[in-house]
Amino acid sequence: MKIITQLFLILILLGGKQVAMAHAIWIESKASASKNQPHDVKIFYGEYASGEKESTDKWYSDLKNLEVWLTTPDNQRVKLDVKDEQGHLATSFVPEKDGVYYISTVHATKDLGGTTKYNFSSLVPVRVGKLAISATSPKDLPFSVEKITTNGKNKSVIEVLVSSNGKAVKDAEVIVMSETGWTKTFKTNENGVVSFSPQWKGNYVVEASQMNDEAGRWHDKDYTRNWHGTTTFFEHK
Numbered sequence: 001m002k003i004i005t006q007l008f009l010i011l012i013l014l015g016g017k018q019v020a021m022a023h024a025i026w027i028e029s030k031a032s033a034s035k036n037q038p039h040d041v042k043i044f045y046g047e048y049a050s051g052e053k054e055s056t057d058k059w060y061s062d063l064k065n066l067e068v069w070l071t072t073p074d075n076q077r078v079k080l081d082v083k084d085e086q087g088h089l090a091t092s093f094v095p096e097k098d099g100v101y102y103i104s105t106v107h108a109t110k111d112l113g114g115t116t117k118y119n120f121s122s123l124v125p126v127r128v129g130k131l132a133i134s135a136t137s138p139k140d141l142p143f144s145v146e147k148i149t150t151n152g153k154n155k156s157v158i159e160v161l162v163s164s165n166g167k168a169v170k171d172a173e174v175i176v177m178s179e180t181g182w183t184k185t186f187k188t189n190e191n192g193v194v195s196f197s198p199q200w201k202g203n204y205v206v207e208a209s210q211m212n213d214e215a216g217r218w219h220d221k222d223y224t225r226n227w228h229g230t231t232t233f234f235e236h237k
Contacts, residue, residue, distance in 0.1 A: 007173025023047055023054070025063065025120040026102055026205050026231040032127045033095050039126060041103055043089040044069065048205040049177040054233065056084050061109035063120060064089065067110075071138050073099025075225075101114040102137050104144075110219055117216070117223040139166035143228035145174065145208040148193070159195050160232065162208045172208050178201045190220030198236040207231045 025045050033081035043066070045059045046052040056064045070078045070092050073143075080091040080103075095101055105119040123137065123144045137146055148159040162172040172188045179202050186194040188208075198204060207229060214226040 013177075017050050022072050023052075023060065024205075024207050024229055024231050025066070025105065025107070026207075027105065027122040027124045028203075029103060029124050029126055029234050030192065031125070031235055034171050035049050035095055035098065035128050038092045038094050039091045040083075040090065040225070041068070041080075041124075042074055043091075043105065043122070044087075045153050048179070048207075049181055049183045051181075052144055053087060055087055056089065057086070062109040063107060063109055065085075066120070067108035068103060068105045069138075071102040071104065073097055073101065075136060077138075092133075094125070095128040099127075101126045101128065104141060106141060108218070112218060112223050113219050113227075114209075115222065116226040117214075117218050117226045118228070119228045121228070123230070123231065124233050141165070141231045143169070143208070143210060145230050147206070147232060147234050156197050157195055158198060158234075159193055160208075162181070162188045162192045162194070162207050162230075164206075164228075169208075169210065174206060174208045177205045201236055203233065203235050205231050205233050 007184045012143055023046060026048060029043045044053045045063060046054045046058045068080045068082050070080055070093050080093055081093045082089050097236055102123060102125050104123045108117060108119045121143060123146055143164050145162045148161050161171045170188055173187045174188060174194045175183055176196055177183045180200050182199050188194050209229045212226045215224050
């Protein structure tokens with residue numbers, strides 16, 4: 001575990017793109033919830049494909065201080081209370097109406113990696129009820145990946161959309177990871193979309209990343225590049 005963490009920090013200091021595939025934040029939640037019943041949510045940090053889940057005291061920089069937000073079906077934004085469970089962060093919410101709720105987090109770490117600023121995020125939908133009522137996924141996220149609804153299409157094919165502030169991002173690097181350890185890397189098309197066929201039933205994490213040349217100042221330190229890594233979680237049945 002220590003070796004993996006040290007390797008991650010070395011990659012950060014080098015400013016390498018490999019960091020996107022080494023460690024990430026992801027939100028785990030059941031895809032559906034019951035109205036007026038508590039729905040539990042967990043947030044992990046580590047390397048999903050290899051089953052690595054770091055204890056919170058080993059999370060990079062101030063990452064464990066991230067905020068988690070809920071977007072309701074009527075597009076209200078609610079900040080959720082987060083608890084440190086040592087092995088992960090935990091939160092919950094009680095849905096009061098049918099529709100789709102979105103759980104999201106965005107966090108720019110206090111520490112730079114060399115001269116690179118690092119931004120971690122995750123977005124997961126939760127459906128309540130059987131009606132096709134859906135909230136619009138948050139459009140103010142600087143970088144996000146989400147599973148697209150594929151009504152009437154081949155159910156064995158999954159489509160995900162990578163966007164930045166509501167606009168599709170082409171040529172973004174996307175890695176699909178199964179809990180079995182299977183992974184595959186893609187690039188988004190001109191519409192910001194990647195299509196793939198899951199090889200097994202079970203849980204998946206999809207991670208997208210992008211490194212941009214950008215100069216700025218962050219916590220009194222200069223940076224020259226801005227890295228974004230974002231994830232979504234889903235179960236393939």
